[in-house]
Amino acid sequence: MPPYAISDPRAVPASSTAEGVMLDRYRDGDESAFEELHRAYYDDAYWAARRLLNDDQTARDIVQEAFIRLMRSMNSYDPHKPFRAWFLRIVHNLAIDHMRRRRHEVVSSEFTPSATVNHGREMEADETTTRVRQVLAALPAKYRRLLQKRELDGQRADAIARDIGVDYQTTRWRIHQARKLFKREWTHRFGPAVN
Numbered sequence: 001m002p003p004y005a006i007s008d009p010r011a012v013p014a015s016s017t018a019e020g021v022m023l024d025r026y027r028d029g030d031e032s033a034f035e036e037l038h039r040a041y042y043d044d045a046y047w048a049a050r051r052l053l054n055d056d057q058t059a060r061d062i063v064q065e066a067f068i069r070l071m072r073s074m075n076s077y078d079p080h081k082p083f084r085a086w087f088l089r090i091v092h093n094l095a096i097d098h099m100r101r102r103r104h105e106v107v108s109s110e111f112t113p114s115a116t117v118n119h120g121r122e123m124e125a126d127e128t129t130t131r132v133r134q135v136l137a138a139l140p141a142k143y144r145r146l147l148q149k150r151e152l153d154g155q156r157a158d159a160i161a162r163d164i165g166v167d168y169q170t171t172r173w174r175i176h177q178a179r180k181l182f183k184r185e186w187t188h189r190f191g192p193a194v195n
Helices: 014-027 031-053 056-076 083-109 115-138 141-152 157-164 168-190
Strands: none
Touching: 014 031, 014 056, 014 083, 031 056, 031 083, 031 168, 056 083, 056 168, 115 141, 115 168, 141 157, 141 168, 157 168
């Protein structure tokens, strides 16, 4: 009997058994298990976010964030409950949070005083730009190029995928890895980022 076999199939919903095994494999260092989850649930998550946000790129960004959250909070998943519903709840919550932030930004921008605030922001922006360049220079070229295309040039992930000749999901995954490396290097040099 395999180590993850269940004596009573009714004890755990069939839809969650495979996902629980994949999460266990990922915890044990098998990154291909996470890629399997990504392939299996990307489309469902995308359409759930797309229905709420009515924006393709934002929906893709939300789904990517949902997979990042999944990696961070996989220990909170209860294998006795359906994985799909649990994961789509993460997507739903992130989409709602995004809509709230967007609404808050629109309201806040109407009340921002301009002259002195803008001068202070320009000085901060110059220092931040210098730091960003230092951190980017420390990254491996493969990741540096991805971050420059996505974060500095504002290219969409699908355009980057075409440019580098890699499929969209792999490109998104590499961008995620590049962001992690950037954050680690930034924290090493300058301490945790303050928002």
